[in-house]
Amino acid sequence: MPDLIELDNVSKYFGNVIALTGITTSVRAGEVTCVLGDNGAGKSTFIKILSGVHPHDTGRFLVEGREVHYSSPRDARADGIATVYQDLAMEPLMSVWRNFFLGSEPTKGWGPFRYFDVAASKKTAVEELRKMGIDVRDPDQPVGTLSGGELQSVAIARAVYFGAKALILDEPTSSLGVRQSGMVLKYIIAARDAGLGVIFITHNPHHAYPVGDRFLILKRGRSLGNFPKAEISREELTKLMAGGAELEELAHEIESLIPEAVEEILP
Amino acid sequence: MAETITATESLEPPTPEPTVADERLARRSVWKRFLIRPEFGALAGAAVVWVLFAWQAKDTWLTSGGTATYLDTAALYGLSAVAIALLMIGGEFDLSSGVMVGTAGMFTGLFAVHSGFNFWLAMALSLVICLAIGFLNGYMVIKSGLPSFIVTLGTFFILRGFNLWLTQDITNQTNVTGVDRTGGFSAAEKLFASAPIKIGGTEFRVDILWFIGLTAVAAWVLLRTKIGNWIFAVGGNKEAARRVGVPANATKIGLFMVVAACGWLHGMVVLAQTGRSNVIEGVGQEFYFIIAAVLGGCLLTGGFGSAVGAALGCLILGMTQQGIVLAGWDNNLYFLFLGVILLVAAFANEWIRNWATRAGRPSKPPDAAVAGNGVGGDRARRQPRAEVGGEARA
Numbered sequence: 213m214p215d216l217i218e219l220d221n222v223s224k225y226f227g228n229v230i231a232l233t234g235i236t237t238s239v240r241a242g243e244v245t246c247v248l249g250d251n252g253a254g255k256s257t258f259i260k261i262l263s264g265v266h267p268h269d270t271g272r273f274l275v276e277g278r279e280v281h282y283s284s285p286r287d288a289r290a291d292g293i294a295t296v297y298q299d300l301a302m303e304p305l306m307s308v309w310r311n312f313f314l315g316s317e318p319t320k321g322w323g324p325f326r327y328f329d330v331a332a333s334k335k336t337a338v339e340e341l342r343k344m345g346i347d348v349r350d351p352d353q354p355v356g357t358l359s360g361g362e363l364q365s366v367a368i369a370r371a372v373y374f375g376a377k378a379l380i381l382d383e384p385t386s387s388l389g390v391r392q393s394g395m396v397l398k399y400i401i402a403a404r405d406a407g408l409g410v411i412f413i414t415h416n417p418h419h420a421y422p423v424g425d426r427f428l429i430l431k432r433g434r435s436l437g438n439f440p441k442a443e444i445s446r447e448e449l450t451k452l453m454a455g456g457a458e459l460e461e462l463a464h465e466i467e468s469l470i471p472e473a474v475e476e477i478l479p
Numbered sequence: 480m481a482e483t484i485t486a487t488e489s490l491e492p493p494t495p496e497p498t499v500a501d502e503r504l505a506r507r508s509v510w511k512r513f514l515i516r517p518e519f520g521a522l523a524g525a526a527v528v529w530v531l532f533a534w535q536a537k538d539t540w541l542t543s544g545g546t547a548t549y550l551d552t553a554a555l556y557g558l559s560a561v562a563i564a565l566l567m568i569g570g571e572f573d574l575s576s577g578v579m580v581g582t583a584g585m586f587t588g589l590f591a592v593h594s595g596f597n598f599w600l601a602m603a604l605s606l607v608i609c610l611a612i613g614f615l616n617g618y619m620v621i622k623s624g625l626p627s628f629i630v631t632l633g634t635f636f637i638l639r640g641f642n643l644w645l646t647q648d649i650t651n652q653t654n655v656t657g658v659d660r661t662g663g664f665s666a667a668e669k670l671f672a673s674a675p676i677k678i679g680g681t682e683f684r685v686d687i688l689w690f691i692g693l694t695a696v697a698a699w700v701l702l703r704t705k706i707g708n709w710i711f712a713v714g715g716n717k718e719a720a721r722r723v724g725v726p727a728n729a730t731k732i733g734l735f736m737v738v739a740a741c742g743w744l745h746g747m748v749v750l751a752q753t754g755r756s757n758v759i760e761g762v763g764q765e766f767y768f769i770i771a772a773v774l775g776g777c778l779l780t781g782g783f784g785s786a787v788g789a790a791l792g793c794l795i796l797g798m799t800q801q802g803i804v805l806a807g808w809d810n811n812l813y814f815l816f817l818g819v820i821l822l823v824a825a826f827a828n829e830w831i832r833n834w835a836t837r838a839g840r841p842s843k844p845p846d847a848a849v850a851g852n853g854v855g856g857d858r859a860r861r862q863p864r865a866e867v868g869g870e871a872r873a
Contacts, residue, residue: 297722302716302719303711303712303715303716303719303720303782304715304716305711305715305778305782305783306708306711306712306715306782310708310711310712313708314708314709314712314720314723314725315709315712315720315723315724315725316723316724317705317708319704319705326704326705327699327703327704328703328704328705328707328708330703352512
């Protein structure tokens with residue numbers, strides 16, 4: 213069986229700026245591929261290629277073994293690639309069930325009297341969220357009253373319910389505290405176990421390592437490597453991600469200012 | 480269970496657990512669920528105003544005649560204000576909604592009297608013109624990205640000037656007389672200005688039924704159709720709505736057209752009641768419509784509100800306007816009163832929403848990152864990113 217998504221030496225240029233070059237990785241159904249990189253590493257461009265916002269320029273992009281060249285996000289969605297953006301596409305004042313079905317409302321009835329099937333929507337939303345391991349207190353509560361982690365889970369559950377095969381999560385933990393990040397990692401595993409291929413974009417190796425099956429590390433638009441979990445340890449990942457040598461240099465610089473701070477920086 | 484997870488715990492997939500009574504649910508009592516409803520303020524306000532005038536104008540207020548008077552006033556406001564509420568929930572304003580009433584009457588009058596068309600044809604043509612103006616309002620707002628406040632302020636003055644110029648040019652007056660003598664008028668009068676209900680010798684006019692019917696349809700569309708879901712969504716976060724497949728621009732333009740069509744209906748009722756079209760009819764009322772919508776719980780920033788609430792807001796306006804007369808107070812107090820209740824309603828909306836949305840959450844935020852209690856509806860809408868970021872809603 214071919215991989216869900218396969219990138220082979222993919223590059224993207226904006227004019228003569230190299231946004232991303234020589235990227236090779238794969239996403240399998242039921243696995244989590246983590247994409248790590250600091251700010252400006254090319255993570256956003258990576259997401260945009262996969263979600264169809266920008267077409268790639270060179271290399272091969274395969275979805276279920278078929279080479280694709282997306283020209284709009286609709287193409288990606290049609291192939292089952294769903295993206296959960298940082299701002300979550302949620303309406304804070306709308307209830308959980310209204311948000312869950314926004315844009316794909318189930319209807320009942322005939323002709324001009326078609327109506328939004330509210331009872332079924334509430335029931336489905338609660339059920340689907342429970343599958344993700346989240347017990348919504350009340351489907352009528354505004355999503356704005358949910359915690360950051362719960363918000364992510366609603367977005368993930370929605371993508372799963374509407375038939376996503378691959379799920380791109382854009383820095384889902386970057387703005388969350390420790391506990392909430394832990395929740396999101398659990399939802400990532402739940403999505404993985406539901407058979408989805410998850411692409412987890414993050415700059416935090418400590419979030420990526422426990423859940424990832426494969427790690428793609430980006431730096432300034434280039435790939436620093438594409439490792440299955442067996443080939444890389446958490447320490448190596450952290451070091452690669454942080455740019456080892458640069459970090460030591462930074463440590464020396466800071467040492468001259470605040471000697472005791474260095475132990476905090478160097479792992 | 481969500482409260483007990485930490486990142487260092489085992490990352491086993493969450494197992495669907497049997498639902499246990501959630502201790503957090505209790506904090507959201509039936510009473511609070513009622514308070515959080517957008518209609519609550521308007522309902523309470525209407526009750527207070529009713530009692531006030533039942534006391535101050537006790538001779539006339541409780542009679543069927545008094546009731547018919549304020550219901551009629553409320554109904555006329557409501558024909559436009561309910562549509563304005565939908566538009567405001569969709570995140571836009573229409574300051575040309577008042578002048579639309581006179582515009583509809585003027586075109587109908589000119590077509591019927593001066594072009595010699597049958598009254599029904601004249602009404603149909605003026606409806607088409609009103610819908611076109613509504614479409615243009617929406618189209619300009621969407622295409623320019625400007626606030627609808629500015630765009631429709633422009634339309635308002637254009638229509639106001641154009642209507643006066645055109646009517647004076649044709650009739651030498653600011654109104655079109657003789658409409659009641661045109662063919663087809665009497666049937667239209669039955670539809671828009673008859674008094675089908677008589678209670679104790681008092682006539683209740685048909686616009687009250689139009690008002691109730693319109694409110695019911697608007698509430699149903701808003702709460703029980705997918706279009707209603709889209710209206711809330713485009714008002715709350717248009718880009719997010721578009722991303723999940725909501726036809727955001729079409730929804731907004733459609734709302735402007737609904738406001739125009741309801742302005743036309745309002746105009747036809749006034750025309751049928753008076754038998755002539757006064758060009759400046761409705762001018763200045765656009766603010767009453769907005770006040771009624773705010774009284775009914777609509778947020779100025781969109782994404783929240785109620786059609787039934789706006790109808791109750793109209794009831795408050797109608798009762799106050801007529802109650803002041805019946806109680807023998809100075810008429811100017813009406814404006815003072817409008818200003819006061821608008822402020823009270825706006826403050827109360829904000830306060831109740833803050834309090835009630837907090838009520839559903841754990842009393843102690845689990846994360847130290849919580850700064851302040853920024854749960855305000857507008858803030859939530861404008862800074863979804865920051866809300867999530869700060870975990871202010873945890």
